[in-house]
Amino acid sequence: MEERYNPHKIELKWQERWEENKIFKTKIEKDKPKFYELEMFPYPSGKIHMGHVRNYSIGDVIARYKRMKGYNVMHPMGFDAFGMPAENAAIEHNLHPETWTRENITTMTKQLKRMGFSYDWDDVVITSDPEYYRWEQKLFIEMLKKNMVYRKKAEVNYCPNCQTVLANEQVIDGRCWRCGGEVTKKEIDEWFFRITDYAEQLLKDMEQIRGGWPERVLIQQRNWIGKSVGAKVKFKVFGKNEVLEVFTTRPDTLFGATFMCIAPDHPLLKKLVKGSSYEERVRRFTEKFLKTKDIKEKEGVFTGIYAENPVNGEKIPLYAANFVLLEYGTGIIMSVPAHDQRDFEFAKKYNLPLKVVIYKEGVIPKDGKLMEAYEGEGILINSGQFNDLPSEQGKWEITKWLQEKGLAEKTVNYALRDWNVSRQRYWGAPIPVVYCKRCGIVPVKEEDLPVKLPEDAPLTGEGGSPLKRVESFVKTRCPKCGGEAERETDTFDTFVESSWYFLRYVSPHEKDKAFDKEKAKYWMPVDQYVGGIEHAIMHLLYARYFTKVLRDLKYIDIDEPFKRLLTQGMVIKDGAKMSKSKGNIVDPDYIVEKYGADTSRLFILFAAPPEKDLDWSDKGVEGSYRFLNRVWRIVYRYKDVCKSKGRVAELKEEKSRRLHYLTHFTIKHVTEDIEKRYHFNTAIARLMELTNAIYEYNYEGKEEDKVAIGEAIRTLVMLLSVFAPHIAEEMWEGIGEKPFVSDQCWPEYDEKALVKETIKMAVTVNGKVRDEIEVEKDATEEKIRELALNSTRIQKYIQGKELKKVVVVKHRLVNMVVR
RNA sequence: GCCGAAGUGGCGGAAUUGGUAGACGCGCUAGAUUCAGGAUCUAGUGGAGGUUUUUCUCCGUACGGGUUCGAGUCCCGUCUUCGGCACCA
Incomplete structure (x- = not known):
């Protein structure tokens, strides 16, 4: 020790030694608990x-x-190496994504x-x-065989000029x-994972991780899944052999429905108005809607269609309305302006009747x-035989009644959508299917x-998916019939890779x-996961979903991948x-060069709780x-x-006893700060106090x-x-101990060392501190x-006043109440 | 609009289940050391006021109420900031 x-x-010396040893x-060490x-x-x-x-x-x-x-700790590291920036780098600097990625991994590994x-x-x-990614491909095929994935049409951003599909972040205004x-x-056509099939489990299994995860993350996920219980109700269209099905969470308000609304981009809408005098107006409305999807005000147009309210046979009009979402529910709603604010606003604008x-x-x-x-809730009125029922009860009575007539069905609806995993990109894992005529x-x-x-795809940012243009990749043989066939050219969303990497680590x-x-059985689940709050929904939900899929495919036998989750805040300047x-970046390299890794780590842990x-x-x-x-x-x-490692039977002097006490006090508090709350800032503060005491x-x-x-x-x-x-x-080596301190047992505190002979207590009068007294540790209340x-x-303070009460809180304070 | 988090010195932040508000660090002030600076060490540091020695008083945890012997902490209401979702029927 110098x-x-x-x-x-x-730092370099010990990094080398850790590596060598x-x-x-x-x-896997069976005699220790794993972490x-x-x-x-x-x-x-x-x-x-x-942030890293x-x-x-x-x-x-x-x-x-x-x-x-x-x-026995497993503490792994890796790289989420697929993604758009690599492809962008290729387009901009003519660098192959692989090369770019490898170079970055080398740099970052060195830094870490x-x-x-x-x-x-x-x-x-x-x-x-x-x-x-071969295992990801294999898993996909298994999921395909189990009908856990499917193909359907989806809307993508498209630049006609570059003739290519754009990601959301590539669309600027x-x-x-x-x-x-x-x-x-x-x-x-794109590939989807049926994550909605797992919506209920994703919700229910939150119970298993509650307590270990920040509550707000669970709340965010719950909102994202967006479960709502209600009914699907059928409205017959007058004069046509069509049925409008709606989803509602308020079947109790069915008697108050005075009109209906359909999403402007609903496929049924086109069909309904075809050939009528309303067709042109509706078409124009839909067109306008598709252009500006961000809605400032509710707008709609009458479709000329009327439907029959199943509860009372009333004839109510159907509007195409811009505030109705195609993706949620059935894309058609019943409107009850008296009991739904959105419907109320729409009804007011178009002068439609209200019915309470x-x-x-x-x-x-x-x-x-x-x-x-x-x-809110209340008592049903104007609702035929359901009058006078509490609305909550009426909800299910009305549903039941309609259900018996085949006009309704109790339904659970989720806001969660199936997961679209297709990306029209090069730098991702190829989706392993072939299209055979x-x-x-x-x-x-x-x-x-x-x-x-393939290594040699053209990366220019235009002309569509790069893989589509690699003939040697696209042209293949059908695995089934051996005939000519074409490969899928889309690649996986990179969230797929990050949904199971923690299992590959085992x-x-x-x-x-x-x-x-x-090994998975031994190591899983992850005991502690640490990461940014920005992944509260997508990554963490997908990883939870994958765990359940893998369980159902008999890979593992757990429901949840991460027992505990710690979400750290951002680094702000x-x-x-x-x-x-903003130009406010602090480069870790610069800090490490100037002060070393230990200082960088210590500061970042000390400045705030995680x-x-x-x-x-x-x-x-x-x-x-x-x-x-x-x-x-x-x-x-x-x-x-x-x-020198001196030994004495008992510390006698006040100063050495005090230091001994503080040493054990520090062990206790540092241990608790780490163990219970991960509050490293206060743990480090304790170490500073101990250091100061040694100086003194x-x-x-x-x-x-x-x-x-x-x-x-x-x-x-x-x-x-x-x-x-x-x-x-x-320092451990410097004080004559054997390396490594990293291999030492964490110190235990001695309960006896923490017992104080006398305790300082505050004395307050009417809640204000007026004096401090020192009492024996086991002094009685009377004595205190x-x-x-x-x-x-x-x-x-108490002279000449009436002493009403004396409150004694052992080892803390005495409060006198005087008047 | 809905959901969530947070408001404590000049600053970052402490304060177990209600029990001495401001731990620890930064900054600042003074002193020691030094030719000098830096570094280091020692002491002080929420605000206001009275003493002008050591002491004392009042006010202080976004704001207004409440519960309690006692509230940063619990309850009710208000304001501000940040984050997420955003017409989810």
Whole structure:
């Protein structure tokens, strides 16, 4: 151990030693409890940013802590390597996506290694590797065979100028990002996963993870799934052999339906108005609607169609209306303007009648003239034989009644849509099917997997899907009949890769299957997952869904992949998210070069608790650096004292007892801060306090001093090692201990050391602190009360006043109530 | 509009189940050390006021009420900021 703290030298030294000794190697050890610590793997966009540093620093504390706690830890890392930016780089800089991606992975791996994170670098998973995505392809084929996937038409953004499909983020204000031309919609056949089949399970299984996940993430997912219970009701069309089916959550208001609305882009609409005098008007309305999908005001047009309200036979008009969603429910609604605000607004605009069917005292005016819709519960009126029923009960009575007549059906509806996984892109995993003129859609044979991406696709950003233009790829033989056939040229949404990568980690070199079943059984589920809140819905929902699919395909036998989830906040600078456009980016390389990895990690952990946004502060970083230097100097000063390992039966002096107490107090609190709440900022604050106490210690070279100081320093170094591991290793060696501190057992605190002989208690008068008294630890209430009352300072406040009450809270305070 | 999170010193942030508000760090002030600067060490640091020695008083956790011996913490209402969804029938 040198006198001066030299972060670079020691960090590289210990990184090498960890690597040489393979101390973070993943292995199965049955005699220890397992712990699977996972952080969201990065997209290899170029270099790591502070968000990554934060994410992985948090994860590393947990992994290192659990390891020291005696768990067998798996802590893997990989790269989510497919995606659009690689393709864009290819278009802009004429660099192959593969090359670009590989280079970025190399750079980022180097950066992550330089941070000293405890990953097993032999077990990296890269999703663009055919040895990874082949299993995804196989899984897709299994899902296809089980009818878990299907093909249907879907609307995509299309640039007629570039003749290519655009992703949402490539459409800027309705124009193409490349050529600026107007973007149109186009319908093409795409692949969908039937995630809606799992909607109920995704909802129900939240119970299994409640408590381990942030409640707000579960709420977001619940809203996203958007379950609503109601009924499908059939309305017959007058004069036509057609039925309009609607979904409603309020069958109790059926008697109040005075009109109906249909989505302008509903296929049935065209058919209904065909040949009528309304056809032209409706067509124009639909056209206008398709152009401007963002609706400012409710608009509609009468279709000339009337339908029969099944509950009372009333003839009610059908409007095409811009606020009706084609994708939700049936795309047709019944409108009850008296009890639905949207319908109310529409009715007002087009002068349509209102009919009140739910009565509530004090809310519904006697004359029935409403200023707004009443959406609450009440008593049914104007509802035939259902009058006087409470609305909640009426809901199901009316549904039942209609159901018996075959006109309604109790239904559960979800806002969640099936997952469209087709992308008209090159840099993704090819969807492994073949189109044969004779046999239709045929999956690729398992022995022919992986369907590898051809290397030489033309990447220009125009002319459609790049794979379509690679003849050698497209032209193939039908796996079934052997005849001429064409390959699917779409690739998977990259969320597919990230939906199961955590399973590949259990056996990343597996040659014969996606992952080893036994190992998965051992490691899964992930005990702690750490990542950004921005993935609250998509990634986390898809990963949950995949886990259930894999379970149903007998790959695994768990329902949920992530037992606990920690969502970390953003890294902010000057009040805004770090971004190129704002010019407020802090480069991790620069910080590591200037202060070292330990300082970077320590600052980022100290500045805020993980789930909160973190304000970057250059001054704060210096503070962390100063702290590490301070620790270094004090350890250096006492390094030989630590080596001597003195022993005394009992600490007698006040100062050494105090330090002994603080040492164990620190262990307790640091452990709890990490274990219970992941509040590393307060844990680090405790370490600073212990450090300050060691500085303040009046060292005189007595045996007792040596014991107290030695214990304090060894403890400090061990506790610090999960936050700043390199400096801790170097100091550990410096005080004569055997490497590695990373392999040490986490210190346990001694309950006895935490017992204080006397306790300081506050004395308050009417809630205001007036004095402090010191009492024996097991003093009785009477004794405490007496002590407090005898205080001269307290006397001052209670003299001449009526003492109404004395509240004694043991070990905390005494409150006097006077008047 | 709906759902969610958060409002505490000059700043980042502490404060177990209601029990001494402001831990720890940054910044600032003063002193020691130094030729000097930096670094380091020591002390102080919520605001206002009275003493002008050590002490004392009042006000303070977005705002207004309430419960309680006691509220940053619990309840009711209001405001502001941020995030998500956005006509989901």
